[in-house]
Amino acid sequence: MSLNQNDSIAEELSRLLLVPQNGMSTQIAQVSHRLTLIDEWGGVQSGVKIVELGCGQGDCTIALANAVGERGLVNAIDPAPPSYGAPFTVRQAQQHITSGALGKRINWIAGDPLDVLSKDSSPATTYDIGILAHCLWYFSNPSVIRQTFERLGSTCKRVYVAEWALSASKPTGLPHVFAALTQASLECRKPQSDSNVRTVSSPAAIRKLAEEAGLKMVKESTFTPNNGLLDGKWEVSAVASAGFVKEVEDNVKDERERSVVFALRDSVLRSLEAVGGRDSLTSMDVWCAVFERA
Template sequence: MSTPQATLAEKIASLSGYGPTSDVAQAQYRLDLLASWSIANGARVLEIGCGQGDTTLALAEAVGETGHVDAVDPAPLDYGSPKTLGQAQDTISAGPLGLRITWIQADPLAFLSANPDAPPYDVVVLAHSLWYFSSPSHILETLRVIATRARRVCIAEWSLSCPEGTSGTTHILAVLAQAALECRKPASESNVRTVVSPARIKDLAKEAGLILRAETLVTPGAGVHDGRWETDAVVRARFAEEVEGFVKDEREKGVIYALKDAVQTSLARVGGMKGVGTMDGWAAVFETER
């Protein structure tokens, strides 16, 4: 008998690196992404940009006892909040799905290039990790190497869209405001470093030799608070301080402040931070040409 999806989300949340108080809505969203990808039991999976393991746990559940997940992230183990990568990954490793996961702290390109003759992965997953890349060209270079090392590539990223009349618009504006500032920062620890839309991701994937097989929008539940996190990053005083510190062109600075003002106006219209929703996720499946 299969486990009911709600119960499975509760299980994944309880094993999260954030601890037993982890939000079930976030686990459910990751399971919804996986449902659109159809990860097979027994699959050998590479996850690029695993972070604290939100999607890694769901992948480990999906591949079963005979599958395995190599989870790669270049960030230092003391990066992240409210738990660092190291703390979250150690918690997951100590749980019942831990043996199905190998954590690898490495640059994804370096890891992929280190052993080019290794057997191909069944699936490579990039779940909400592309916006952490340094540039679209870096994404393209990575996808080109992935195309030589996997049969299928599954990608999820925020869609820059939301159902009409919903509060996800504030999230979209906050992301664009951050992206405009990030273009002028020489280094970043932001969640938003390079914004690429689904249309642009598809263009980059095609250029890398990947063929789009399926795509869908996944609406996160009300308990997924990414929209609030990104909105908070824009309305904080530090955002304006960084604009003044990094942006020299007067017109460019004006654009960023206009986006910041749009975020604050949208925030007021939804009744404050508790009213901010999260935009739809976009999930796609690609295959290699070979």
């Protein structure tokens, strides 16, 4: 599917979502990106049954529901409480989608994905595809990622993965790479984290975890996302903020460890200057992979 086609479909699908305060153009870019992920995986056939982990407010879910057609189904699982999220909660966003044209194709499930999948082990609950789209960095540690791959391998014919690549084909995406690593250096020093960057794993590390779980990679690709995707700007702004400095001071007591986190933050700030400031920022590359049972 061409970029222009994706943008056209993304605009139509975005009208089925609650529009965020930063506007329709931001939402269209997010949905268009999810359509690109589907293309990079090799497409989703009409009529298939999908389980999506870490669905959140449904940016990827709506793209998957569009792809599976009237005979398909998306079971969308997220561990966040229904009241989580702003300016709209997870419940508000999901209920809005349910009331729309594609709502009947989606079954929203609130709960820990591993717990839900453990109950989804009968032949009647076997899925054609398991989806992990930009959610692995939310996991608490690599062991949980491996366990999730094991469970998906027993319930899904194929597993589709998309995550930030920790590389940037464009220099303007490098601050996003540094910002992600900087946030991870702080979050791994907290006893608990609710950040969207908790366990940073590279494509090579994710592939290794999947293989340890009994999966084999059959396809992979890396691409540069569209300039309308603002994740790079959001993550860099978070690291550059005074709030981040306070979090480091509150949570990192060892002076050598604190020095490492602040050195990483400085690298973000210097790289931001090098690319011409926040307005020039883009997001880093994205890695997509398809796995099957070994």
